[in-house]
Amino acid sequence: MFSVLLGIPLIGAVVCGVNTKRRILEVATIATGVIALATSLWIARTVSEQSTLTSPKGLLFVDALSAFVIIIVAGSFLATALYSPEYLGRQVQLGTVSQKQLRLYYGLLNIFLFTMLFVLVSNNLGFLWIGTESTTLATAFLVAFYEKESSLEAAWKYVIICSVGIALALFGVILTYFASSSVVGSSANALHWTVLMSVAKKLDPSVLRIAFIFVLVGFGTKAGLAPMHTWKPDAYGEAPAPVSGLMAAGLVNVALYSILRFYILVHKALGDAYASDLLLALSLFSMVLAVPFMLVQKDFKRLLSYSSVEHVGIITFAIGLATPLAYVGALLHMLNNSIAKLLLFFSTGSMRGVYNTKIIRRVSGAMHVMPVTATVFILAVFAVTGWPPFGLFVSELTILSAGFGSGNIWMSVFFIGVITTIFLGFFYYASGMVWGEPYRKQEPAESDTMTQLLLVALLLLLLILGVAMPSGVSDFIQKAAKVIEG
Amino acid sequence: MTFLDIPTGAQFIDIFAAAILVTAFLIVSSKSLVFYVRLFALQSLLLGGVAMLVVFAYGETHILIAAVLTIILKAIVIPIVLWRIIDRIKIRKEVELSINVTVSLLICGAMVIFADSIAEPIRNSKQVLNPIAGRVFPVSIAIMLIGLFIMMSRKKAVTQIVGLLTMENGLFLSGLSITYGMPLIVEIGVFFDILVAALILGVFVFRINRTFDSIDVADLRRLRH
């Protein structure tokens, strides 16, 4: 089971490594995505029956929470794999990317999936760390893909800032190991999440408090929580659109997952609101910070990255509220946010390919040039700012109810204020891009059928999640939320 | 089988740890990129030495592998890679510093004191497993903080890599000082990660130099807000 899940992306990477024909690269990656998604759904079904899956030595482990995030990641990867051919094809046509670089791209993409899945199936917290650091390394060259000055700068900042953050997280892991080995003795077991959860109450609280701070700062850097988010606008802005999409939809959730695992442990061990208060503080800071930066943006990819910061803030806010309803809201939001981000990055990516610019003001009249993409885009903007009938409305409503219900009135009101402001700004820019006359005479250049189908399918998915969530999905989310409660 | 008795082992570990701290300070006080890498190599060697001492005093073989890896990877391989890069980019000095040497050294001194306050609750925790190295825990945190400081206050990209690697050295030392080092499988993963990170950063430095014709990270300011 684990070997299939982890092995497939590796095989995909190897296949992409040795082939240069474009078709093979694209098909291999899509195949990897399909198999990964299928496997993850299969795992989810197994877990809802058996509740957990563990590998023989206890190093790997899956429960409802992991299965949930695995599905999100695998699905995002598949979407990216379906979108990449058209996007990259256009780049090759324009001459910004050479055929040889395609091999690097697809190979790294597969390795990226591997590292993300590795984090998600780890029981050993050390492995969790190794996987997260590996995601940084795997995406380094993807961010620098275009090899322009700005790409290099973005990639450098990305690797440095994330490596520093991850180093701090490692210190937190070491402290956790220290706390646990005092209780269970020093062996690989001492870092197993399952083992730690069983002895949570015996762990030294003061050590755990310090450990959690370091872990939060470290993995928070990876997730893009303010004030450690500074690499995000650069990295998302400079990476190719499919990569940005996968990072915003997949990597973000992987980082949040790491934080969650530690949060569950520390919350259970300490029994007080220490961990959740820290999360609340950082989340509010992220939401506040995102607003002004979004309103003064000139580049639409950076605009989307700040949206990512804001939504990571929202998810963290939900976890920080620490009620079962809030946990459900957080998980729902993870799912919805991922789909929305994919939509946003992909549609704007196509626009970039056609208009050949990332500046907002230079893109206009997209409705005439690429009607389907533009419609999807504007609807996705509505979705991501929390409008019904899309899924994000439901998840944000859930979080709000949890907020009001648990007595955090002011914070919830503040939350509403933030969302509203962001909608206004976002809509202003998006409508400018979609309506009006094209800035320069542009021929209609719609994306090919596959991409259109993909975009519409994702949008429909978001709609379904908002309007008529299948009971299987909501049940599964409930199970995952139970895991967070510890 | 233990070869060393605890008091002697403890004494040598104290000296080695203090020496590592001194190399970190010397990195802050110097301006030559080549010297930074030399100091880092020395630092990693001393770190491997500390690990060896722990092995000999307690007979825990899994740290031995980590110790050997430290010496080979961090004291030999990575410095050679960095020296090659410095040779090829032909930049050997950190010319202006945003914070001058005197103030930097004072700040680092203050950080050592600050490190002690962070280490306080952990040192007082009753179960420090590794008594002979437990006393160097605050020193290891100080080394981490100084590595962080080097990264933030210096402008050449190679120096930032050295700062990051110094941080990692401090981390490894902290792991050694309060436990017997993390499980081997984790340590190996960590080493591998650090090695790849250093290599990737090295490649980036090279490309940055080729594109920008300097490795001054202050030049990397095209992307703003």
Place this chain on the structure above:
Amino acid sequence: MIDWIPQLALLLIQIALVLLLAPLVSGFIAKTKARLQLRRGPRLTQSYSDLLKLFRKEPVISHHASWLFRGTPYIVFASTVTVALLVPTAYSVVPFHWAGDAITVIALFALGRFFLALAGLDAGSAFGGLGSSREMSIASIVEPAMMLGIFAVAVTAGSTNLSVIVSTLSTTTASMLHPSHILAFAGLFIVTIAETGRIPVDNPATHLELTMIHEAMVLEFSGRYLALIEWASQVKLLVFLAILTNVFFPIGIATDFTFLALAQGIGAFCGKILLLALAIAVLESTNAKLRLFRVPDLLMVAFTFSLLSLILYFLIGS
């Protein structure tokens, strides 16, 4: 009644050791440097001959000089010899140990430097003022470093009195290897180089305007005045080396007043001084003199070492 005889003997041994050995040490350093440069170099006893020559010559004084100029060589020599009587050399407890501790030592050196700086200005030549200002700016960073270094050791021994420090430390050999000690030694070593005007801080053999610091201050002195000042700086070097060896590595120092112990003490003292002098000579030959604005950086490193040694003492414990 008869207990003042051993004290007197000790006193005489101390004075002899310090005053007579000092020129030899300087000569030894000069000879080693020359050898390292593949020259034959001056005789080891050349310094004695130079001093004798200078004592016999008539001093020439500038018209503008005042009593300050004429009095300074005596003040400098007196203060340096007083320090020499406070620092343990062959025996761990010097006769006048009750008269002053490490802080007194620092103060006396500062006194000498103060008068030297003023005398440099007094003669009215441009070089004098130049040397004085340079010397003072270096001194302002060196003094804290020296004090912190001594304090780091003093904290271990529980007193700032040099004799007490040496006797306490000579009984416990383990503490010699304590990191706080080694760092304080490193810091004080750099301080020694700065205070005695050796490369890489100052070149004792240069007379170029661009590079001289100490030499510029004493440029105007001649005859017996110059002899006294030269001798004083040689004694100063020996005193610093004595502090370095005996405070940090008090191996072989005599703790009881027996002939054997004393002989061993004198022998150990000479041996250790020789080693340190060799180290200084090698250091001078392998390094270039630092540009003036870079000297504070080096001294800051010394200060940091001393600071670190103090911090580490509390961090790591004894």
